[in-house]
Amino acid sequence: MEQHERSELWLVPPLFTDLYEFTMLEAYHALGMAENAVFSLFVRTLPRNRNFLLACGIDDLLAQIESLRFLDEDIAYLNSLGTFSKDFLGWLGSFRFTGDIYAMPEGSPVFAQEPVLEVIAPIGEAQLIETLVINQVGFQTLIASKAARIVEAAQGRRIVDFGSRRAQGIDAAVKGARAAYIAGVAATSNAEAGKRYAIPVAGTVAHSFIQAFSSEKEAFRKFARQFPDTTLLVDTYDTLAGVKAVIALADELGADFRVRAVRLDSGNLLELSCSTRQLLDAAGLTHVQILVSGALNEDKIGNLIRAGASIDAFGVGTDLSVSSDAPALDIAYKLTEYAGLGRMKLSAGKRSLPGRKQVYRHLEGGVAVGDTMARFGERCPGRALLEPVMIAGRRVGTPLELTDIRARTASMIAELPQHLRSLQAASPPYPVTLSSGLLAYDQEIYRLVTQQDTSEGRK
Amino acid sequence: MEQHERSELWLVPPLFTDLYEFTMLEAYHALGMAENAVFSLFVRTLPRNRNFLLACGIDDLLAQIESLRFLDEDIAYLNSLGTFSKDFLGWLGSFRFTGDIYAMPEGSPVFAQEPVLEVIAPIGEAQLIETLVINQVGFQTLIASKAARIVEAAQGRRIVDFGSRRAQGIDAAVKGARAAYIAGVAATSNAEAGKRYAIPVAGTVAHSFIQAFSSEKEAFRKFARQFPDTTLLVDTYDTLAGVKAVIALADELGADFRVRAVRLDSGNLLELSCSTRQLLDAAGLTHVQILVSGALNEDKIGNLIRAGASIDAFGVGTDLSVSSDAPALDIAYKLTEYAGLGRMKLSAGKRSLPGRKQVYRHLEGGVAVGDTMARFGERCPGRALLEPVMIAGRRVGTPLELTDIRARTASMIAELPQHLRSLQAASPPYPVTLSSGLLAYDQEIYRLVTQQDTSEGRK
Numbered sequence: 001m002e003q004h005e006r007s008e009l010w011l012v013p014p015l016f017t018d019l020y021e022f023t024m025l026e027a028y029h030a031l032g033m034a035e036n037a038v039f040s041l042f043v044r045t046l047p048r049n050r051n052f053l054l055a056c057g058i059d060d061l062l063a064q065i066e067s068l069r070f071l072d073e074d075i076a077y078l079n080s081l082g083t084f085s086k087d088f089l090g091w092l093g094s095f096r097f098t099g100d101i102y103a104m105p106e107g108s109p110v111f112a113q114e115p116v117l118e119v120i121a122p123i124g125e126a127q128l129i130e131t132l133v134i135n136q137v138g139f140q141t142l143i144a145s146k147a148a149r150i151v152e153a154a155q156g157r158r159i160v161d162f163g164s165r166r167a168q169g170i171d172a173a174v175k176g177a178r179a180a181y182i183a184g185v186a187a188t189s190n191a192e193a194g195k196r197y198a199i200p201v202a203g204t205v206a207h208s209f210i211q212a213f214s215s216e217k218e219a220f221r222k223f224a225r226q227f228p229d230t231t232l233l234v235d236t237y238d239t240l241a242g243v244k245a246v247i248a249l250a251d252e253l254g255a256d257f258r259v260r261a262v263r264l265d266s267g268n269l270l271e272l273s274c275s276t277r278q279l280l281d282a283a284g285l286t287h288v289q290i291l292v293s294g295a296l297n298e299d300k301i302g303n304l305i306r307a308g309a310s311i312d313a314f315g316v317g318t319d320l321s322v323s324s325d326a327p328a329l330d331i332a333y334k335l336t337e338y339a340g341l342g343r344m345k346l347s348a349g350k351r352s353l354p355g356r357k358q359v360y361r362h363l364e365g366g367v368a369v370g371d372t373m374a375r376f377g378e379r380c381p382g383r384a385l386l387e388p389v390m391i392a393g394r395r396v397g398t399p400l401e402l403t404d405i406r407a408r409t410a411s412m413i414a415e416l417p418q419h420l421r422s423l424q425a426a427s428p429p430y431p432v433t434l435s436s437g438l439l440a441y442d443q444e445i446y447r448l449v450t451q452q453d454t455s456e457g458r459k
Numbered sequence: 460m461e462q463h464e465r466s467e468l469w470l471v472p473p474l475f476t477d478l479y480e481f482t483m484l485e486a487y488h489a490l491g492m493a494e495n496a497v498f499s500l501f502v503r504t505l506p507r508n509r510n511f512l513l514a515c516g517i518d519d520l521l522a523q524i525e526s527l528r529f530l531d532e533d534i535a536y537l538n539s540l541g542t543f544s545k546d547f548l549g550w551l552g553s554f555r556f557t558g559d560i561y562a563m564p565e566g567s568p569v570f571a572q573e574p575v576l577e578v579i580a581p582i583g584e585a586q587l588i589e590t591l592v593i594n595q596v597g598f599q600t601l602i603a604s605k606a607a608r609i610v611e612a613a614q615g616r617r618i619v620d621f622g623s624r625r626a627q628g629i630d631a632a633v634k635g636a637r638a639a640y641i642a643g644v645a646a647t648s649n650a651e652a653g654k655r656y657a658i659p660v661a662g663t664v665a666h667s668f669i670q671a672f673s674s675e676k677e678a679f680r681k682f683a684r685q686f687p688d689t690t691l692l693v694d695t696y697d698t699l700a701g702v703k704a705v706i707a708l709a710d711e712l713g714a715d716f717r718v719r720a721v722r723l724d725s726g727n728l729l730e731l732s733c734s735t736r737q738l739l740d741a742a743g744l745t746h747v748q749i750l751v752s753g754a755l756n757e758d759k760i761g762n763l764i765r766a767g768a769s770i771d772a773f774g775v776g777t778d779l780s781v782s783s784d785a786p787a788l789d790i791a792y793k794l795t796e797y798a799g800l801g802r803m804k805l806s807a808g809k810r811s812l813p814g815r816k817q818v819y820r821h822l823e824g825g826v827a828v829g830d831t832m833a834r835f836g837e838r839c840p841g842r843a844l845l846e847p848v849m850i851a852g853r854r855v856g857t858p859l860e861l862t863d864i865r866a867r868t869a870s871m872i873a874e875l876p877q878h879l880r881s882l883q884a885a886s887p888p889y890p891v892t893l894s895s896g897l898l899a900y901d902q903e904i905y906r907l908v909t910q911q912d913t914s915e916g917r918k
Binding site for chain 1: 471475476477481487492498590593597601621625626628629631632633634635648650660664666668671681686726780786787802805809
């Protein structure tokens, strides 16, 4: 049994998977089926009003897969279920993922049906990691994609992630902060995310702090003495009276007044922000910024800006942290090849494309004009998006700094045609076509699958 | 530095909190403000179409609070931010939560504004755990409440949680499985949830397994040889052809055929389930059950049952695991008392009730007819819902087995008036009233707060 650092142990409990992955793994093990499979992770259809997604969560996933080990306690649990053989459970103790993974660079705009990543590994291994792959890449992709909309709506104003308390659990809050930062959010309130990922952290003060003092101004005075460069929350009782208390404190402190911003968390943010700006400016506090929060999302932010609100930064919580308008992706991880032969399912509405793939992005004058999905190895023009990120179970290369991933993401979003950055469904959608090689292979495998299935046992 | 078991380490990273909780903790520490505060966790308004919520997640929360410690690596991170004093960081190394917590029993139906739990602790301690309390209890309450709807819709048929892959991260998948089980879901596919919480686990086989064989029937044959009492997935290529392949396998195996169920995962589940039932029955396989899955939720399940679908069990994924129609609660953790004096905020739309509270549920003939929110210690008729669960930082009593929490939950749901169990908004809603003592205290504190705030610094 190996020792892990505490921070590594946060990565993944090895039993975090659907039980049937173990069942299938045992069947493959017992049947001696160990040839390579290709599994492809893709989103079937984009959520409403999304014109693209941002591929995200891959680096965390790779760290988890690389360190995947079953410890005695895990095997003892599986044994307690009474359905797995001793032979299989003994073998599981030495299980390691030995396969290859190709993936889009984190932060890449990705479209429906395009592989975000492909796993090439002995079939049982590739199958076993299914639940983890979908869960982890699906979630960070979901949040990065939502965050990109919020950043777009803010037109250069700072967005701070305030979503930890409303996120769906601890993993979601911490990894959601990462995904949001990659998509352009400026900072997070979550200290664990700051520690784990070196994301800038930000925070102000809660209403409860104000309430604990005999008056709002006394609370401001005490807090600003402790943290001079702070943001003061002004809406606990009455927003504009709170702003006046800040101004009174500035009069009192003179040159010692270093408060950077005030925060408004309720009420009519358009009117209150403008009135706050007027009061601050009239008092000579033109450098004090205005941060607003409270049930914000991309639509409300866009409306506030268009209406002329006087706001420097937005704290966004719930709607960012759970992607409220689309809290899940229609994301799937499907077998497309086994033992060198393409595979597809024909289930109603869920037909999949066979074989290992590559995605090519075509740029004209620096603008992405269309993608082509091709067979892997087929020569196509354009930039190949799927890159090797794990070979024989080991990560390839050095992971980028998060700030570099963030910068690369911004540049890839900037390559998209302007109309795709709309918060509504764009017309026309971004063109994704199939290469001639992939089309021909799809037809070939379709014939084969339908022939096979009528040839054995079907009536 | 203490050693932790791996399974405990999964509970909480100590820095999982909003940065401002540390900022406020330092301010309280520096100002010597250590008198007891009361914080109340409550949902401001119920999500659309919810007539009640199920309080959940409290046991996990208590374990996390009891074991909350800051390790050297945590303190080193906070130090790296450059805003906290050495004195404070040194003190943080010996931080322990020493307060009391009163909470509703897990699985209790709870209504808007009612405290799900109350924390009574030195103000900095009670403040520090805010993010964790909201996140953990909010999420499990969200999922338990969603699961109760799905269980209700299924009218006694088994629900299996298939949501792990679409859940928002690892913590959400595992704790969501717990919450769903408490609310009446029969089993989960998640092996980690099975191990950690002793929830029954269930699983079948994926399309990829079927596709890896030369024919569907060959896949069935091999899988049933390995796992005779299994469920076979029949919709990889053509559902009814898949059912016929199962029947052919039954003919082939004779008395050795022990397959328990078939699973349908796509297509028109009403028509296909009825046709499947007819085919199975005609072949003498009346004991083979039908499990369906594929983008199900309470509305679709209700429609299928009302339309006469022939279904024994439902696998439910995404809509359960993220509570799609309401992916977050409007849940808040608010200061209601400090140093013996009630506190309230007056922010627009967010006014809170002052003081420590108790909730009384009134039953007539075994049916809950209304709740009263009262001041703590005020005598009221009815069953008091908030019970001590932590005293001086230590949990009280022995945690119940999950099966017992689940049974208690079912009995508490059964106490609700029938019309509240509707999946639409019930009219009239469940009556929650304020006691005369609480009303009078609210007015008293309101006068005090508004006087204070005009008395100091406000214009």
